[in-house]
Amino acid sequence: xxxxxxxxxxxxxxxxxxxxxxxxxxxxxxxxxxxxxxxxxxxxxxxxxxxxxxxxxxxxxxxxxxxxxxxxxxxxxxxxxxxxxxxxxxxxxxxxxxxxxxxxxxxxxxxxxxxxxxxxxxxxxxxxxxxxxxxxxxxxxxxxxxxxxxxxxxxxxxxxxxxxxxxxxxxxxxxxxxxxxxxxxxxxxxxxxxxxxxxxxxxxxxxxxxxxxxxxxxxxxxxxxxxxxxxxxxxxxxxxxxxxxxxxxxxxxxxxxxxxxxxxxxxxxxxxxxxxxxxxxxxxxxxxxxxxxxxxxxxx
Numbered sequence: 001x002x003x004x005x006x007x008x009x010x011x012x013x014x015x016x017x018x019x020x021x022x023x024x025x026x027x028x029x030x031x032x033x034x035x036x037x038x039x040x041x042x043x044x045x046x047x048x049x050x051x052x053x054x055x056x057x058x059x060x061x062x063x064x065x066x067x068x069x070x071x072x073x074x075x076x077x078x079x080x081x082x083x084x085x086x087x088x089x090x091x092x093x094x095x096x097x098x099x100x101x102x103x104x105x106x107x108x109x110x111x112x113x114x115x116x117x118x119x120x121x122x123x124x125x126x127x128x129x130x131x132x133x134x135x136x137x138x139x140x141x142x143x144x145x146x147x148x149x150x151x152x153x154x155x156x157x158x159x160x161x162x163x164x165x166x167x168x169x170x171x172x173x174x175x176x177x178x179x180x181x182x183x184x185x186x187x188x189x190x191x192x193x194x195x196x197x198x199x200x201x202x203x204x205x206x207x208x209x210x211x212x213x214x215x216x217x218x219x220x221x222x223x224x225x226x227x228x229x230x231x232x233x234x235x236x237x238x239x240x241x242x243x244x245x246x247x248x249x250x251x252x253x254x255x256x257x258x259x260x261x262x263x264x265x266x267x268x269x270x271x272x273x274x275x276x277x278x279x280x281x282x283x284x285x286x287x288x289x290x291x292x293x294x295x296x297x298x299x300x
Contacts, residue, residue, distance in 0.1 A: 013059060014075045022081050043099050051097035058098040059145045067137055067209060073100035124241050131245045135208040141165040142207045167205055171196050177287040195283045200276035201250050201269030246270045
């Protein structure tokens with residue numbers, strides 16, 4: 001979920017441009033660039049056009065840049081283009097894009113095998129710091145900016161859910177998604193109980209800024225862009241980082257030493273929160289249309 005606060009400063013929307021058609025622009029190339037779905041174009045020597053996106057991705061990127069700074073590209077323009085006749089559907093008459101600053105760097109997936117253990121720990125520490133900064137900003141509801149619905153992107157498509165102003169609304173939203181996938185009645189009752197009754201340490205379910213995809217293909221080295229975690233070797237490294245974030249948040253020392261990282265000991269609050277997150281994963285697996293063959297936890 002990607003929350004936004006009524007009480008925080010809303011990011012200023014960048015200039016908008018309406019193009020009559022998509023211009024002919026060269027495509028970037030590279031082993032990690034997949035020009036399917038959302039497409040990237042070389043807009044200028046210093047900017048990239050990201051096209052075919054959801055209409056509010058621009059404001060989300062602006063929000064990310066305002067919190068994390070230069071590791072998130074700056075949005076210089078939000079673009080709309082009329083859909084071609086063959087593309088028009090009742091829900092999609094306009095195509096959207098953003099022009100963003102280029103982030104020259106190398107995808108981590110290309111470098112990771114050659115990095116030393118010390119270099120790998122350095123990369124993980126930087127990801128840790130970025131996640132802590134993202135999660136330190138607290139918001140008043142779960143959704144996208146300006147009380148827009150939250151979205152889940154799965155292999156089955158994009159699922160849209162209304163924003164949630166409380167934990168109980170969040171529970172209701174996920175339970176509706178759970179029942180939409182028609183689980184066995186007894187399983188549905190058990191998972192609903194888990195969703196409503198699971199709790200971690202105090203404040204564990206607060207809305208925070210997050211990102212739904214943390215793969216080594218999309219993490220850029222030097223200028224780190226958080227953006228999978230499906231590859232088993234990288235997944236183990238990523239879980240180490242996520243556990244470190246929780247150790248930091250639930251260790252009383254972190255307020256006195258904000259630069260400390262990778263605590264060795266997990267507090268009771270951290271262990272309780274990890275167990276709660278694992279329980280929520282059990283619900284989400286079914287709510288998002290998967291089955292128990294996709295079982296996983298934050299520990300493995």
